[in-house]
Amino acid sequence: MxxxxxxxxxxxxxxxxxTTPVLPAAVGAVQEVMQELYGNPSSTHITGLRARHLMESTRQLARQVLGTDSGHLIFTSGATEGIQTAVVSALSAIQKDSNRLNKPRKLLLYGATEHKAVPNSLKHWNALLGIDAELLAIPVNHQGLLDLAFIRDHAADALMICTMAVNNETGARQDLRAIEEAIRSQNPQCLWMVDCVQALGKMPLALSASTIDYAPFSGHKLYAMKGIGMLYVRDEAPFSPFIAGGGQEKGLRSGTENLPGIASLKPILEALLDPEHQCFxxxxxxxxxxxxxxxxxxxxxxxxxxxxxxxxxxxxxxxxxxxxxxxxxxxxxxxxxxxxxxxxxxxxxxxxxxxxxxxxxxxxxxxxxxxxxxxxxxxxxxxxxxxxxxxxxxxxxxxxxCRHPQQLRPEQALKGLVQLKSGADCCYLLVAGHKAVIIDPVAPLVERLVQTMSCQHLEVMAILDTHGHADHQSAAATLRQRLGLTDAELDPLGWPAAAPQGPLALPCLSLGELTLSRMATPGHTGDAIALLLAKGDTIQAAFVGDTVLHGGLGRTDFASSDATALYSSLRALAQKVPAKALLLPAHDYHNLLFTSFEAEQRNNPLLADALSLVATMDAAAFAARKTALDQALACPQGASEIRCGVTLGELHLRPEQELQVADLARFEAPHLIDVRESHEHHLQHLGNDDSAPLSRLAQYLLDHEDDAPLICYCRSGSRSQVAAAALSRLGRQAYHLKGGVALSR
CATH class of the missing domain: 3.90.1150.10 (Aspartate Aminotransferase, domain 1)
Structure with missing residues (x-):
């Protein structure tokens, strides 16, 4: 197919x-400039004078919209250039002012929700110009509004303060008058930049009536071309050209002016000034x-x-x-x-x-x-x-x-292994017939799991944890309550006390032709277990909790940890589980989906040494190296998630693994794997014959054990790249369709 x-x-x-589409009127203005007013605004002949007239008339319109009857209004390439120019101008002036440069405490303040262009610019130029100021984020409340008391408390030590008028993610509108009062009551000389990119056309601005020193704008956020912006600079504010050269823009910003971009701004500004305009x-x-x-x-x-x-x-x-x-x-x-x-x-x-x-x-x-x-x-x-x-x-x-809480009508019965994720937390669902086992449930997935059980009419045999989690509380008890299950005769990890011995000589649960066996693997925690999924006496996969992770091993610096026990558990588990069998950890920090002992021994020297057949490392040596590794990778104070013990560089596919549609012809009998979800297929009116979403890719591997090339594709190429990287790391011959079906037409 x-x-x-x-x-x-x-x-x-x-x-x-x-970004926004370019308005038809702006497109027309650009076309006219490129065909008729193509002169250089710096030229003194008539063609150049006409170009200059367009530029200056647009600037005057902008002054009316922004309320800038004084100060400079400079055309730039966009907001990022405007931010750079403002920061360079402010810090260059500070660099020359010994009184400010030698203050006992020097702060550069910026809003905690500021666009990353602002703190990154401050950090860069602060270091490059040798200002050596402390960068400090101004906190916000639950509405995203800046903490005015914090500004008052720190403004006296501030060299520059950067805030924004409207936030680009939430639309939160700051009270600029209140911020101005908080700053100027403590520090009338502090330089103040306000990012006004998202404010243009959405709230009134009267810049000259304020003490704002710098205000950048971007045209493409309001129906003009990309590559054009403006920067307002108050008359009293220091200014240093960011781009030097031929002296255009009265020496404030060199380089031939972007006349098509400026022309695209003009009809936008005209519309903003006309209350009867039908556009906005x-x-x-x-x-x-x-x-x-x-x-x-x-x-x-x-x-x-x-x-x-x-x-x-x-x-x-x-x-x-x-x-x-x-x-x-x-x-x-x-x-x-x-x-x-x-x-x-x-x-x-x-x-x-x-x-x-x-x-x-x-x-x-x-x-x-x-x-x-x-x-x-x-x-x-x-x-x-x-x-x-x-x-x-x-x-x-x-x-x-099975994702809509009020309308559940699956096109296909669920079977086999499903991997669900919430952030880096992994939860697994194992389905055979009408029976299901849930492994390592987390709170954000409870509702989805309940919906799936109802939608698919599944009977839950067990809800299991692989260990007592340190970074989150298991949702097993909540899930059992929601599903009406009893906690009777279960051990602390949810394993039924009456489970019989299975073909692997371990306690097991039967799911049709599959068995799920429980194996103790202490080390990361004292209660850690692995759950071995077998067909007959062949182990196909193992749910390993945090014992083995993608690119690392679980931490052993908890109170219940034991590095020597982990060494023994790893060797016992590797003897039991085939090298190519899938290992399914409880955390996936790098979006690698699954791993294997074979893959980990290629990528993890400590594990490779621990499992070496020639016994190059005993338990004590392993424990010493593991302890040192845990200490070197200790989580920073205040970290929001415990993910230490894992170091893995960014994975990149080789160029030959990224395919175009025309490349498919060179493969003989490959497996084409569509990693989109069922609801996407429905919306796009596609079939599901070759569908294996990322959540089902592990089961796809269990069902297709041949060595045929695996070619993954999706809508944009994003998920197929993830799938191909994960498969390639396992040692499979994996490829993906670059750009996905969106670029294949």
Missing amino acids: GVQEPRCSDEIYLDANA RSLDTLVAFRAQLAATLKDAFPGLVFNNDFGVSVPTTLNFAIEGFASKELLDLFDAANIRVSSGSACSSGASRSFVLDAMGLPAWQSEAAIRLSFGPAMTQAELDAACDRIRQAADALKFS
Whole structure:
């Protein structure tokens, strides 16, 4: 079967805080400039003068919109350049001022929820210019509003303070007047930058009436081209050109001006100044739009919670989470429905959770599951209605994978092994016939597990833990209560006391032709066990808790740990479990899904030495090295998760493992593995014949033991890359379709 492409339908774009489409009027203005007004604004001939007139008339419009009848207004390439220019200007002036440079305490303050461009710029230039100031984040409350008392307490020692008008993830709107009073009451000379990128067109600005020293803006956040921005600089504020050269922009910013970008700004600014303009909706209309979207989301996804307080947010941003769903799962669901949303800032690639929501003190699951839905002031009622219809379709599709709490209609009966994750915590579901065993349940997955049991009409045989977890409380008791199960005759890890001996000469549970055997593996904790999954007398997989992790071994510095016992457990487990059998840890910090003793011995020198047939290391030597390793990898104070003992560099596929569609022809009889979920297949009207979502990939390996090439694909190439990396680490011949089906048409 070939790679199936998604059925095309109209895109619903709800990621305006990342960027916006260019308005038709702006496109027209750009086209006119490129065809008719292509002169250099610095030239003195008529063509150049016309270009300069366009540039200066746009600047005057911007002054009216921003309320800047004084000060400089400089065209830049965007907000990041504006931030750099502001920081360099401020710190260069401080560097030359011995009174400020030699203060006993020097602070550079920034909001804890500030865009990363700000603290990273402060850190960079602070070091490069030798200011040697202390960077300090200003805390925020649960609404995302800055702590004014903290500002007052620290402003006297501040060289520069950086805040933002509107947050890009939550839409939280800061009270700039109150911040100004907190700063100026303590330090009238402190330099103050306000990131106004998300404020343009969403709240009134009167910059010249304030003591704001620097304010950067970006055009592409409000329907203009990418690559154009503005920077306001107060008359009294120090200024140093960030780009020197030919002296354009009156020597403030050299380089030939981006006239097409400037032209794209002009119709946007005109629309903002015209209350009768038909392009941008009024504030009341935008508030009503948010209310309609919020009601649709709450109705479509019972249990949804909003992470931002609408009372202090601009109406164009909604930030929400749904318990039991990671943000990546929701992104894939919405994208399959052709709805474009974001998991947070598009500039924070690679982040697994939102630092903004963490700073606001929200629970970890909300930060990990956060979705940002944002629209622009040009949204129409028709577009909004279409978006709401599509959101309902996306939610409805969840019933095909047992994920919708009120509509459960699976297309396929669940069987075999399912791997569920909440952050780095792994929970496993083992299904045979109508019986199920749940291993290492965690609280955020309880609702999903209950839904799955009901949806699939499964009888739960046991709910087991592999050890007493130090980093979280097992959800086994809660889950048993929700499912109406009794705790009678169970050991502390949930194992039935009456379980008989099985074919592996260990206590076991029978699930059809499969058995699950219990083997003691003390070391990481005194009560640690491994659960061996066997077909007949052949062990196919082992649930190993934290005894063996991807790239490491479980910590042995807990009160109940014993490094010498871990040595014995590892050797006994390796003698019992085949080298290529899957090992399924209780934590997956690197998204590697599964491992094996063979893979770990290639990647973990300590484990390789411990399992060596020539006995190069005894228990005492192992314990000494393990203790030193635990000490060297101790978690930093205040760390939110205990993940020490694991060191693993970023995994990269080789170039030849990343395929284009045309490359598929060179393979003979490969396994094509679609790692998308059932609800995505339903939304895209695809079949499920070759489907093996990441949660089912381990079972796919158990069902396909041949050595055929494995070619993974998904919507964007993101999940298929994860799958191919995990399979490749096992030693399998694995590839993935780069860019996914989204780029294969």
